[in-house]
Amino acid sequence: MDELSSASPVSFAEFPAVSTAEWQARLARELKGRDPATLRWPLPDGFSLEPFYHREALVALGGPPAPLPHPTAPWLNVPSLNVPAGQDGRLQIEQAADALARGADGMHFVCHDAATFDVAYLAERLPLASTFVGYTTTAAPDALLGRLVDAAPGTALRGFLRFAPGAVPAGAELADYRAGLRRCVRLATAMPDFRALAVNGAFFGNRGATATQQIAFSLNTAAALLAELPNDETPAAEVAAALHLHIAVMPGYFLEIAKLRALRRLWATLLHAFGLPAELNASLRIHTTTATWTQTTLDAHTNLLRHTTEAMSAVLGGADSLSVAPFDCLFADSNEFSARLARNLSVLLREEAGLGRVQDPAAGSYYLETLTDQLAREAWALFQRIEVAGGLTQMRGQLLEEIKTVANETFRRIASGHQVVVGTNRFQNPHENFSFHPKKLLRSAEFDVTRAAYPTEVLRLATALHFERRDRKSKRAAVVLLGANTNQVILESFLQMLQAHERPELAASHPAGTLSLLYSSAEEATLMYATPEQFRRFARFIYQIPTEKQQFIPPALLSADLATMHEAVRVFGFQEMKVQGYTTEEVLARLQGRQVPPVTA
Template structure:
């Protein structure tokens, strides 16, 4: 069989890149290759339509092995990750019962969010009762004023239970800068709290207690290179401050954990996590961490390579979650989970699909868990390390994202470091500008959010569902809190479309849009489908039709159907014949729209036709205008 295969491949002569380009150029029939087929990403670099082995030449990323510095292919030699579920603790007894239940359903990493005022020895004892702390990863979040106390209580609890500290894994979420970014407040003594945390957990070598919550950037709409670049500067600031304060680089690096978000850009997300490991390893290496124990994983001068291993927790984004057609969120989070799992993260949280409009229920939490278990137990994603390795495409994406992220990192360093940049608001301004650009792209469908700005569910009603407001530390709306520093805008991508659709749903009368289809069969059907999808984004009732013999017949049917909007659907050439008679037939009894951008548009506008919908129209602004004309507020 081997000989047969070898003979088979030898029958095909090799095809060079020049030959491929000749074929592509011929098929383009004069169209510009760069404009037609080369994609410029939001991250600022270009992606070619095809890659070949020669595109790997000079890339150092292909020389790496799993578990070997600089860890581009993974910090370990397997691809096992921990399935994490977060629990907001109101009652320690109830949270304990829930934790024990989900541990029996496939979870092996727990994230407890505890109110600072509740932190006490009895509280921890009740919360962790019967949970085998050396069999599961335990992660804790509380207010900044209580993190040291929490750490001390956890250590005391573990000692009381006689746990082997070397078998305990987990984290305490202390992130001074995230509070500045999301709340606009700078509170407490960063260095002293961080040092006290490290001192309190010195007996827990595998507990990470300084966190880089780059997830906040992702949820604010950051581009991938921005999230990575700022995360690296964020982590480096902690390293720099701690080492200046007397903490060794080895200990400081081993206490830092990164929480990244995951967007739906599948291949770029895989590349992001690969680049993150490599870049962070090189940053830590520049601090020359010295190995403090007998370990073979050292470089020259006893430089500790273990300290350069990044610890990554990933969480699917909330930026692209939607209230309408919410089950599409399952497709988004599944794709996101796949990219993170293939990229080799250490732990993963899948956000329940209903989080945009309610506190996730048992059903949505169960589905979120099972999404990961499906990847593990049925798809065997944990059995292969870095399957993207050697891919011409992903290796080039990794190098490109690494370069873009590194440029951002250097820019922040030139500005005086991450702390100074956040205090000045330059980080927030950059991310918010990207978020705004993405909202604009969504409004014009340059970026697609399925079920929201493209192919909405025509008949769906929100009912009692309403968007969940961003919660603040004080328990109110985050936008109402006083702040002294600029904050990130974490409005979801769909929020403006949802507000428009909820506005329509709350109106006394749901507008009806009637398709007057006439003329060329293919064009009228295509235009009608486009128009139905366009107008349904506002929650309008849409009525499609097979076709009419005359525009007068079509308009008559529309008026009998009590249409509020009449859409003429035909071919560009035929609009010169049909559009003006249709406008006159409507006679201001409804909003009249022409579907398309015909060459005779200026002539039609001169005849009084105001409304045209086509691919270059801003969907959101146009629908807002129609709502205003219909008296919907």
Template sequence: MSTQNKSLFSNFSPTSKQEWKDKVDTDLKGVDFNKLIWKNFNGLNFQPFYNSEDGIESLPNTGLNSQDLVNFRSIKVSTSEEGNQLAKLAINEGVNGLLFEIDGKIQVEALLNGVDLNKVAISFLLQFDQIDFAKSFLIYAVSTLKQKENLKGYFDFRGISNYVTNGSLNKAFFDNSVELLKLTGAFPNFKAFTITGASYLDSGSNQVQEVAYSLNSLVFVVEKLMEKGVDANQIFQGLHVELAIGSEYFIEIAKFRAFHSLLNLLANEYGVTDFNPFITAKTSVWSKSVTDAHTNLLRATTEAMSAILGNVDGVLVDPYDKEFNEASQFSNRIAGNIATILKEESYLGKVANPVDGSYYIEEATQKIAEKALILFKEVEAQGGFFEAFEKGLIQDQISEIRQEKIKWISQRRLPLVGVNKYPNLMETVSSEVLSSGASSDQKLLKPRRASLEIEVVRKATELLVESIGKRPVIELCSFGNLTMRKARAAFSYDFLGVSGFKVLDEKSYDTAQLAAEASAESDSEVVVICSSDPDYQESALNFVETFRSKNSEKVLLLAGNPVDLLDQLKEAGLDGCLHIKSDVIQTLTAIQNKVQEHYKSLEV
């Protein structure tokens, strides 16, 4: 087989990267090749193609693909008995990791009755009675384990994440971490404390920031624990890290690999060369939506894939409806199935580092690591994590990236299915589940959905529907050139569907005059003119004048951007245009305001 392949490829001469580029330049027909270079929110540039000439070197210590990937399910525990029932249900559904969120007095024996700690990873998010509960759990674990190495999982006090999101740094976090490092020392695969970086990405940061700030916060904790007499080897051996997973598939793979490498580099600075951290990846809040919520299943799947390929030890997939509902048995089951299918049926957890050697991913890993290391050093130069956060440096840098992302979302340059593109017009959404807006407190980080600003627009529609008893109607009124009117009607349908108004199918007319007369008198609140630029030159002004002579209340828009006609059209009564550069939030808000004014005038 090998000989045949060599014989086959010997018939083809090697193609250099320059020859490929020359071919691309020919196909671009004068368009600048640099327009194909991808720029992302990390400030990194990536080429449209790579080959062996790129000679990219792999970073060391990027992690190993986990053969024993832990598929976590989060369980809120109100009573020991209920928590135990939910735990057994999760295990029966194929989950091999449980994260208990405990906020109160819970009996360990009752909670874990029938759960095999030799096979199932057990973790705890603890808010109160941390040490007493941990002691009870470890005593119980010893009584049920075949060997102490079998106990896998971690404790999480939310020490750092509470600080960055609530502004409170519980000093007991450090004392409790010291105590738990001692208690868990005999259990090499159970981690005593957690560093959470998910709050950064979920607040709108880029991947470089998440990696850098997570390492900065780790240094802060390490220094505090060492001041209390804990050895660096013991600290790193007891470390669990939780990172969020964003929607940029390949960049997320590279992020986790880069974090592995930088974590090892950091540990080496403390003289630690042999340690076994546990890294968990959690599907992000930022990328999820409450409109067309089933799309969250697709987002969670690609996120879990990128994390597994990035060599994490465990994944926590949130239910698709978590952002607006109490997770149901169905949504929990589907969330658990995602990681199980990826591991068992897609074999992502059964092959050795499948992305190693990919030119693109290797370069992305290298670039993210390099830039994250620079940012990490900048924060340390500012006095370290705590000082930088107290000064607002970290918040300001994340805010800058977040605002840029929101701008791109509103301009539809960053598509979110069901949010700013491809809305589900058959869906009804209660105003109660939609956001009233993002927090304005710049001193703290607030994990949030990227869609909040667009949700405010949709919420205004739903409140209007509740107040007037009907859903406002948008009419797509077309005439002239068939190809262009169809294309612009389709664009308008997609663009305006985000509002939550009822968008009717395109209605075509033989002439602009007929279209204007019919749409002016129809039962709709918004009319969109759809045709070609030559047709606009000939008939748009007449359309607007005819329309306004019959109706002065409706919102009248034009699909396209005939710059040389705009002043005349607006003077005649056109409210605005829809085109590729239109801002979703600004455009829809203006439409809503005029529709609301109309209905308020009727009340008077």
């Protein structure tokens, strides 16, 4: 180590310096007349990345930026465990104790009913004074934290508390939660290693937001908390000290590194805008998770590769803690095999790759410093636009609509093949044997439908059920809700799978705002569409749900005897989607990578 620290700087003086102009001239020669602009990489964020960056990029930034604050110790490996509603969490607490003995540095309990979580057993089984523990709750965060304090009297907890109220961003409806969140701040005041307020940026990322939107909307969330929570008993500085960030990290390697760095940089700007001490910026904690948005059920082992890229981006971007999800968490119950792979991914990056030994690995990179600056500028402008219009509390609906627009564009790119999802829309395994039952998964209320690959993979799962029904000569029929506007996805996906010479003129998609359905029996499969009201009435009829029951939410998979289903489809007026020149059977087979045998006389 002494030899390394006293070694002279590495010099490459034997290589002549190459200017930007010389690189551009070489680039022009290699392109043989093509426009160099074709090498730019456009991002959904509204700007493009250049094909190369040079030292002038740092000059444009006013010189190399100072390295960002970084943890003095490597990031913490903090797996997540779901505690289902109605359970006391003892099973998950035992799993946590085992994980801590096998390479985990902490644990994150996602409590779907925090009132039943056995905090006394937690305090008995885990040394809370020295163990980093996070808690997510959907209701009454102050009640959970109060119970934790009572269960471990005199103990300064380590970790975080995240309040995730459901279908809205944290901070969007503060009027209902201000008193509880203030109490959380006061309870955690004497706990310097516990962050009681979360800025849930993962909420935006896991719904398909761009990197710029994730940064900006996270800052809008923080601004709402800083504006609404402080009062005479809870000073603004205490609120700021209690805040931490939850961020979902995607597979876009360099973009994600820059996203975390831009967030740290803008955090200082936000604190300054509120007149808060600059030293609070150095104490900011960022908890990262692998994204649910990019996970797939098809060829699920590819999630291991996505998670590796996401985890590397997180730690190189300066994350303080990291949760890597099991590769099969979309469809499988918690199991030791996938949990161990997820836990060991972080261990390998730290112990074998040594990624935690450098303060700010991206510092000085022409490309990453420029990208960090671009994201910061774009995100701050978006943040300001939202604040001028009334902030998160007033603009919540607009924020969600902007994310929905971006997400729908992602669905279209995946359907057309312009955005590759390995194993789902490219390099599929046509002979894949599912380790889960598609029917059970589609009927499950826990099945995550807010993912980029969902419109494509749900069609694959539904058609798998059809082929299975056909092979078994089932006397029943089913209607699978594929989703809104999924017929357009079907059309675009099918078009991509045809050879250029055989691409037919495809029929126009069904009207906007309708739902896509797959009607399937042993004899036939038909792609159809219906209005949301038609589908609701149809589902009530099939399951004999009275119309006066207003809260009925139709499941994605409806099944009945063949005669009942056939008559209901006719009565409720579902329309067939036409793919000219091809039968529905041929379309489904193509989408699954199967060949349809020719019809013989």
